[in-house]
Amino acid sequence: MLDVAKRYPGGVTAVDGLTLRVPEGMVFGFLGPNGAGKTTTMRMLVGLVRPTSGRIRVLGQPPGTPGELARVGALIESPAFYPHLSGVDNLKLAARYAGVADSAADQVLAEVGLTGRARSPFRTYSLGMKQRLGVAAALLKQPSLLILDEPTNGLDPAGVSEIRELLRSLGQHGRTVLLSSHVLGEVEQVCDRIAVINRGRLIADGTSDELRAALGGGELLIAADPIDKAAACLREHRGVRAVQAADGRLRVDAEPSLAAELNRTLVEAGIDVRELRTVRHSLEEAFLELTGTDEPDPVPTTTTGSSR
Template sequence: MGNDRFAIELHEVTKRYPGGITAVDALDLRVPPGQVFGFLGPNGAGKTTTMRMLVGLVRPTSGRIRVLGQPPGTPAELARVGALIESPAFYPHLSGVDNLRLAVRYAGVSDSAVDRVLAEVGLTGRGHSPFRTYSLGMKQRLGVAAALLKEPSLLILDEPTNGLDPAGVSEIRELLRTLGRRGRTVLLSSHVLGEVEQVCDRIAVIDRGRLVADGTPNELRAALGDGALLIAADPVDKAAACLRDHPGVRAVAVVDGRLQVTADPSLAAALNRLLVEADVDVRELRPVRHSLEEAFLELTAPERADPERETTTTGGSR
């Protein structure tokens, strides 16, 4: 453990709570430095428990963790880590600026960092308003600002766009891209799969406390298989009959006037030629590209669960 090739390393990490609740179950995870790394899973998967263990707020029951080469919660680790885990907590009667000025005292940085981080998250114009007047989205932005005060090497963000309007989501998304381009490592937990797909270099999916997938967005989509073609052709019934006769076609369905063909995409040219020779007009023919959402739902489907583990891996940890 402690290999400099990884910003985060977990080896067989387990967290059990009283009452037999297993939130994290023998989790192995490695996050390379300088990447925006997505951390996905349904509610109860163990995401937030894992993040809390990374900053020393929760101790694992067993296993080993290293963050930037250090044990979690040590001064050497925390000096280089910024985190927003669950809802940000600030003094409601103080302004955003004053809340951050208090935070810099604990972070050991200059007050000049306050203006910098407020600008980064788009809160300069509301910095002097009381925190209690902030919308949910503004509170999230202030939480991200606090996490950025130390200019951390590693940023751990749990649902940072929760409550943001589309413009706010876009701003935070661009901020995450910028952080990645500058060489910072970002561990991002989010339920907004489109956001994750757009900003993350790599993604890990956990379910019931265990890692079920780890790869680039393209790799996770490809795991579903690329065995479908979408064809728009006239007359559609004649096209369907021709395609069903081809030995490489496993199934044909007509959906909204188009043909969904279960076949190897490498057959696209041959199927196009078959239809043209049968006097069928082909208006469109392309492979079906699976979405990250489809991959996520497949990877976390209930039928994939081990029935023997379901009795012990329960509870409301994320």
């Protein structure tokens, strides 16, 4: 997508000049605060919402066209199924609409771990089971591109782990996955690359290591005696940006590559160093630093979620 914008009546801008390129065969994370424009972007990618301006191509096709939809599977917001039908019957119905064999339903149920509840009515499913069925529906066509909006919403830790392994497997077999999630640990473990948007604009794009590196790579955690003398000594070092005492240790804002030099400086000053280790910035810290603390403007909901 190139310079894409989506503006709603009333002056609300959900997406503002967004340019996003997702490489093929990659699990691509899509992050942003609530209201940042993630779901609106995903809706535009499958033709549920039309952009106000800009150009979108998905697998070389315009969004929402038969050529695009035949190769794309999507779970956007909450999955919608017939409550009185079983999980497998819902999937068989979806398979017929998609033009694939009924047998695909059993295959994807096994992939998402729902075989044991395949014949239970959808209305009896937990929230986590409904999410898994939504992922299964998105997989029916064995798509080249899988678009998943919060696929682990409502899952217990075991379910999150299962979906995480499924996503890893999908990425390893050449399928492209676009994954939106609020679980930053999940994104960090699964995604090859991450884009961060805020207020509808792209503000960062890179690997998780590259995003963390934007904060300076990390800190040094030092336990030394006497601590006051150690803090004063470190503050005089040209490579130390800041020193803060916390829980009997010193958090030192300095490049991890200075660890040996700082250790030597403290020892030469007669200070006993009991611990010195690097504390890497987390993806969560990078995300909060990139997006800031202001809450984005709310985005109106104009369409219902769907599994396609």
